[in-house]
Amino acid sequence: MHLTDAEQAVLDGESGEGAQKAMELVVALGKVYGAEGLVDITSAHLSGASYKTIGDGGLKYLSDLAAGGAKVSVPSTLNPIGMDRERWAEMHIGSDFAEKQNEIVRLYGAMGVKTTCSCTPYTGANVPKTGDHIAWAESSALSFANAMIGARTNREGGPGALAAAIVGKTANYGLHLDANRRPTVVIEADIGDSLFEHSLLGQAVGMRIGGGIPYFRGIRPGLEEGKTMAAAMAAAGAVAMWHVEGVTPEAAGCDLEGLETIHIGKAELEDAFERINTADDVQLIALGCPHLTEREMHEIASLLKGRKKRGDAEIWFCTSAAVRERCAEDVRVLEEFGPVLADTCMVVAPIEGSFSRTGTNSCKAGNYLPTLCSQKVMCRDIAELLKVVS
Amino acid sequence: MMLEGRSISKGRAEGTVLKLEDALSFLGGVDASTGELRVQREGNVAGKVLVFPRGKGSTVGSFVMYDLMVHGCAPAAVVNSSAETIVATGAVISSIPMVDSVDVGLILDGDRAVVDGSEGTVELPDVKVVESSSSAVVIGGKVLMLHRPDGARSYPGRWSLVAGKREEGETPLETAVREIREETGLAVGEPDASEGPLYVREGDIIWKVSMFLFRLPDGAEPRLNRENTEYRLCAPDELGSMELVPKTLESVGRMLRL
Known part of the structure; x- marks a missing residue:
């Protein structure tokens, strides 16, 4: 692997121990992937924020790193944490967990990370530009950034993305390079306009192709559709980059000659639906995977307005603190039914202590709730889920 | 090592x-x-x-x-x-x-x-490397296999190619030619294929094995010395059923295709 003199100096410890350790990690990961060198990044987005997922080992690592004076050198944001920073008691979370979780957030903050704690940084807190090289963890966010924005990132892991944020560089391989961003398969999508069908489309494509770079025809995703597709494809498969004809910035130059074409329609969506659904009734409905946008907050509020909460099932609305603040009117409507939670979601929160059957409109959550939270899952569109509680 | x-x-x-x-x-x-x-x-x-x-x-x-x-x-x-x-x-x-x-x-x-x-x-400070050569002698399309006595120091009781340790001053090819002459009485010249070295662990030894393949005309007849108890001429597809020294079977397969 080739390092510049400046990079070698950091590796030799000339910029301090924190930067040296971070550079060691960036270089080691570069070797694992066969990178020939490093590339400067303009931003980072970090996973590994929930105490539930990183545990005491992760907490200790962050605390040692922060104590050593490590600081990020590019704008960096943080993924959702295990609870709403103020309203954790409403999530049935104990004070032990809350204390450790708040300590993790404090440590990231001390290292200069913006602790917005959202999986949709591209809606405001951290918006890359087309062509930017970035080091993002959080599979749904990085896939959105690659495909919908045309920024360039691999699937970074938590510690690797943090190390990249500290040195301002990441290994130059994979999706940072033009040759690896070309489509590998054409998807002819024959689906309706609803958000839920876009989530099922992502699930069906992830199940069908596993990895690779799909090139879609027949859809015109906006922010919300792109968000939910990206999330589902990255959870059902390992898709981190995709194109949509006439929509995404790199689609126009794509060479499709010789690529296999796969048709995804009603039957494939039904298979995806069957795969995800394992429950017919639920104790918790959690919306906002990935975090609810302003438009989704308005739509949910308009569906609930004038109705009354009914039934025993709880409902949580998960979003970013910024969106919660901007949608005060909608929040008032939603709060009649359940808490509007910021900074967290049902996948990274320790819900398994309180619930065993959860409803979601997200195929991403549908993939992770059984494995990370021991839940049976009811996956439906938002309107249908809302009928359970209104 | x-x-x-x-x-x-x-x-x-x-x-x-x-x-x-x-x-x-x-x-x-x-x-x-x-x-x-x-x-x-x-x-x-x-x-x-x-x-x-x-x-x-x-x-x-x-x-x-x-x-x-x-x-x-x-x-x-x-x-x-x-x-x-x-x-x-x-x-x-x-x-x-x-x-x-x-x-x-x-x-x-x-x-x-x-x-x-x-x-x-x-x-691995306690493990020493011993260099050796191992040859597939192919007579009329069949591979010459030797059976090691049960008391042999290395891989006892197994079927093996014609193999032996390198002696001071020898090249791997010279070792191969000498071992074939000593163990089978056959004279070989330039190898038809070669590979290696392979590394094979046996107890406290890592064998560094240079692989060779020599083709001889049909009718060439081996005469064994006392290092081995019997020989057999095997079709290449029979080798799979014999318990050969690890990695050598794959190597012979590759060399036979050359």
Whole structure:
């Protein structure tokens, strides 16, 4: 692997121990992937924020790193944490967990990370530009950034993305390079306009192709559709980059000659639906995977307005603190039914202590709730889920 | 014996090898506060040179390695065939020396090993390298196989190619030609194919084996000395059923196709 003199100096410890350790990690990961060198990044987005997922080992690592004076050198944001920073008691979370979780957030903050704690940084807190090289963890966010924005990132892991944020560089391989961003398969999508069908489309494509770079025809995703597709494809498969004809910035130059074409329609969506659904009734409905946008907050509020909460099932609305603040009117409507939670979601929160059957409109959550939270899952569109509680 | 690999995490450490045959997930596979293994076999990774093919499983495994370090139960060093991101990350953040791109088949449980993560080497001080040559003598399309006596020092009772140790001053080819002459009475010239060297572990020895293939016309008749008890001419597809020295069967297969 080739390092510049400046990079070698950091590796030799000339910029301090924190930067040296971070550079060691960036270089080691570069070797694992066969990178020939490093590339400067303009931003980072970090996973590994929930105490539930990183545990005491992760907490200790962050605390040692922060104590050593490590600081990020590019704008960096943080993924959702295990609870709403103020309203954790409403999530049935104990004070032990809350204390450790708040300590993790404090440590990231001390290292200069913006602790917005959202999986949709591209809606405001951290918006890359087309062509930017970035080091993002959080599979749904990085896939959105690659495909919908045309920024360039691999699937970074938590510690690797943090190390990249500290040195301002990441290994130059994979999706940072033009040759690896070309489509590998054409998807002819024959689906309706609803958000839920876009989530099922992502699930069906992830199940069908596993990895690779799909090139879609027949859809015109906006922010919300792109968000939910990206999330589902990255959870059902390992898709981190995709194109949509006439929509995404790199689609126009794509060479499709010789690529296999796969048709995804009603039957494939039904298979995806069957795969995800394992429950017919639920104790918790959690919306906002990935975090609810302003438009989704308005739509949910308009569906609930004038109705009354009914039934025993709880409902949580998960979003970013910024969106919660901007949608005060909608929040008032939603709060009649359940808490509007910021900074967290049902996948990274320790819900398994309180619930065993959860409803979601997200195929991403549908993939992770059984494995990370021991839940049976009811996956439906938002309107249908809302009928359970209104 | 010095095994040349690739540096993944710097530092140097010495210890006894704890060997795992399968890929390892640190999350669920190792108790973070004691170092006890929970999968594959009994054992404790603390202070050991932990040798396994590769990592797998949850990315939280990196933090389990850090937790082991905090509890004083981390392995002294890690050696993999091929590093992946979880274990590489865990080793670097926990300052555990790590080397990959090493043939872990050459390292045995209980070996004393010195791992240099900065240089990318694994030294096995108690294991010595012995150079040898091993030849497939092909007579009329069939491979000459010799049967070693039960009392042989190396691979007793097994069927083998014509093989022997290199003597002082010999090239590997000279060793091959001499061994064929001594053990079979046959004269061979230039090899029709060659490969290697292969490295094969047997007890405290790593054999460094240079492979050759010589074709002889039909009717050439071997005359055995006392080193072997009988011979057989085998069709290439029969070799698979014989318990050959590891790796040699594949090598002969490749050379026969040349």
